[in-house]
Amino acid sequence: MDDFQAGEETTFVVDDVSTVIKESIENTIGGNAYQHNKVNQWTSNVVEQCLNQLTKLGRPFKYIVTAVIMQKNGAGLHTASSCYWDNSTDGSCTLRWENKSMYCIVSVFGLAI
C-alpha cells in the first residue's frame, strides 16, 4: 500500500518560510529609518535574500516573493490576494514587520511543481 511521502516534503510548510522571511527582513532593514533614496535597494535586497534562503531549503516548489515597504504617515493600506491553485500542496505566508518609521509586508507564495 502507498505510504506517506516521508522523505520529501511536498506540502508548503508555513513555519519554516516565516522564519526565513523574518531573518531576511531583520538583516536588511533591521535598525534603519525610512530613507527614500535607499528604499529601492532595500526592497530588492529583502526579496533577493528571501528567495535565496528559500531555494536553499531545497523543496520542489516555485516561489513568488513580494515585498511592500511603506513610510509611516498615518495613511491607511489594505492588501488582499486570491490564488487559483491546489490547496493540498500549495500555500502562502505573509509577514508584517514594522519599526518606528516604516512598515514592511512580505508575502511568499509557494506553488508545487
Add this chain to the structure above:
Amino acid sequence: MNSPRPFDGRRHSIDPVAIANMAHQSRRTSGIVNPLAGWPQSRRHSVMVPPPQVNRRRSSRLYQLQTDCSTTFTGLPLAPIPQRIENTYKIGPDEGKQYKQAEVRKAAERIVDEVLEGVPYMEKDFPTEKVILRKHRDIWGKKVMQPSNGGKVAKILVEEVKDELKKLNMDRYKFVVNAVVGDGRGQGMLMASRCLWDTETDGHVTVQRTTEKHFAVVTVHAVYYE
C-alpha cells in the same frame, strides 16, 4: 458488543456508547460539552466499532465513521493519504494554452477599471449602482467596524480578476493575484517582487491606478503546473 453499559458518573474519559444512551436521559453528562460533535474520542476502544443496530432507538449521528475504519487506536482519524497521480510526460504547455502576456494584461486592466469606477476607495460612502458590485453584496454589505472601504475594494478586485483569468483558457496554470489599495498622503512606498520559476512558461502582469487621494496596485502571477 452486548447491551451498552450504563453511564457510571466518571467524566474524565468519554464513552460514546454511554453518551448515546444518556443523550435523552438525565443530565449527568453535563461535564461533556457536545457529545454529538465530529469525531467520538475514546480511550477505551482499540477499534472503533459501531454498536449493534438492534435495540438502537437513538439516532446514529454520533457514529459517522468511514466504512474502512480509518481511525487509530485513540479514535482520532488518520491523516488523508496523498494521492499519486500518473505521469503526463508533458514538458510544456499545449499549443494555444500558453501564457499570453497581452491577453492577461488586457483582462486585468479591464477588470480593475470596471471595479474602481465609481467606487469610493476609503470613505464610508456607498458606491453607485454598479453591476459588478451587485455580485459582491455579501462583501460590500457587511456592517463591519472598519474605518474605510479599502479592504472591501481590495477583496472584490482580487476575486474579480481571478475569475476573469480562469476564463482565459490557460489550462494547467495556477494564478496568484495580489491587490494593494491605500491612501496617498505623500508617503513614500515601494513594492517589489521576485520569483523563482521557469521564465519560458510563467509570467506576471502589474496594473496601477492612482487618483488624487488613493492608489491601487494589482499584480497577477501565472505559474505553469508541471
